Amino acid sequence: MQQLDALTREAVSLAGGARRVIPILTAKETEVGRQMQICNSCRYCEGFCAVFPAMTRRLEFGKADIHFLANLCHNCGACLHACQYAPPHEFAVNVPKAMAEVRGQTYVDYAWPPALGTLYQRNGLTLSVALAAALALFLIMAVAAQGTLWNAKLGGNFYRLFPHNLLVGMFAPVFGFAALALAMGVRRFWRDITPATSGAALSGPAAAEATDTVLRLKYLGGGHGEGCNNEDDAFSLARRRFHHFTFYGFMLCFLATSVATLYHYALGWTAPYELPSLPKLLGVAGGVSLLVGTAGLWRLNRQRHPLHGDLAQKPMDLGFIALLFFTSASGLALWLGRSTPALALLLCLHLGAVMALFATLPYGKFAHGIFRTASLLRHATEKRQPSPVGLADD
Structure with missing residues (x-):
């Protein structure tokens, strides 16, 4: 031994x-x-x-x-x-x-790299430090560029403070590392659980079933469609609905950024974009959805029955929810205040929140969606194989 x-x-x-x-x-x-x-x-x-x-x-x-x-x-x-x-x-x-x-x-x-796995165990501190450092960075840069955070002469165009290429050069490596770290982690997880789940290759029907399950959050229905238990034994669909607001709000914001990238590089249409442009419509809808979803999940998490066992993860859960809320709130505030003297300050607050979110994605609550999706894909594959104990799945 x-x-x-x-x-x-x-x-x-x-x-x-x-x-x-x-x-x-x-x-x-x-x-x-x-x-x-x-x-x-x-x-x-x-x-x-x-x-x-x-x-x-x-x-x-x-x-x-x-x-x-x-x-x-x-x-x-x-x-x-x-x-x-x-x-x-x-x-x-x-x-x-x-x-x-x-x-x-x-x-x-x-976690990848393995040495950073301990960040999960100190997630609240990690989020706080990342947010504080990112905010400080952008505030210092803004003051250095303009000499002021209030009443800077930007004319509603924040690229006059932080040029487009500068932002891309700062955010792309951070996001790229986060995506790589998550991909490497879930790759190892997939490799380990595949032999334990029949070893069969993922098929089209299995992938379609798992995708449907993920997008509908089927298993937050409690198995009977009436919802989860939260603070007591009463069933409620609130957790499922607020998860939907949060998930689809995040995806709409990501899509808004993707469309804006296409506009900038493929079509030569430079930001800022105004309503009713597609990036702005997607971004505003996503931001509002994120606000609703994260506010609801915060309330439900605070009321959660202690026997449900997520007490140890509560700092991680609440930290991620708060960071998503701050990201969406600061983004909406930046849009609403773009023509005011507060533009530079609002921009720094939003960019700091987004940078902190990107930096902590691989080592926070976001990871649960990645690993759960991998497990659902393997479950959809396994159930299509003969049962090793001679019992058929429902």
């Missing part, structure tokens, strides 16, 4: 002269395995979400299986409130809590 770090320990056994490496489970992973064994005997919650049909295809739960199942879980809470073995029962089955703890471990284990 080798004694290694808790997240990477491995047991090495010799059988017939062959060297076989067996991953050792952490305490959190072992607890998920224990609860899945109990759930596999009961199966009352089999129709609630993707976790339980996937569970029935397994008699044992290795490290890859557990991380796959943990990232399938949407923490809707339905199984907790339906479970006859939930605390204070001696079995103490609390699937949402156990899965949430392993998901947090997933983000750390699969």
Whole structure:
């Protein structure tokens, strides 16, 4: 037995002269395995979400299986409130809590570069430092360029303060690194869970099903379409709806930036753009949607029942929600105040928020969407294969 770090320990056994490496489970992973064994005997919650049909295809739960199942879980809470073995029962089955703890471990284990995985564990501090540093950078640059943050003579055109090519040169590398870090992490995760999920290649129908599931946030419906449990055992679709506002608001803002990039480089139409231009329509709609979604998610997160198990991730959750809210609010304020003396200050606040968001994307709550999508793709692939234990999926 080798004694290694808790997240990477491995047991090495010799059988017939062959060297076989067996991953050792952490305490959190072992607890998920224990609860899945109990759930596999009961199966009352089999129709609630993707976790339980996937569970029935397994008699044992290795490290890859557990991380796959943990990232399938949407923490809707339905199984907790339906479970006859939930605390204070001696079995103490609390699937949402156990899965949430392993998901947090997933983000750390699969972070790239690996040394930066610890940022997940200090996420609140990371967000604060990134935001403060980014704001300071742009405020200093603005003062150096104009000598003032108020009543600068910009004529409503913020490119007079920060030229287009300067902004591209600053933001493109940060965004590129974030995309690369997320891609490298989820690539390792995919490679590890593929053998544990039938090993079959992703097909078109499986990809279409998983995409539909992601875009509709199907598993925030509690398995019956009535929604999640939040502060008590009452069902509500609020969490699903506010997630939709947030997700689609973010995508609309990203699309607005993409269209503006096309306008600038392909068509030669330079910013700033005004209504009813497509970039402005998309950006305003996305900003308002983000404001509504993040405000709603903040309220729901603060009311969340502690047994749902996401207490350890609450600083990460609230930090990401606040940063998204600040990004959208500052963007809308910049648009509304573009003809006022506050333009330079509003621009610095918005650019600082966006820079902090880009810099922390790979090491914050944003990662949950990437790993969950990968798990849903593998689930849609696995369910199309014969069950290894002789039971057909629903």
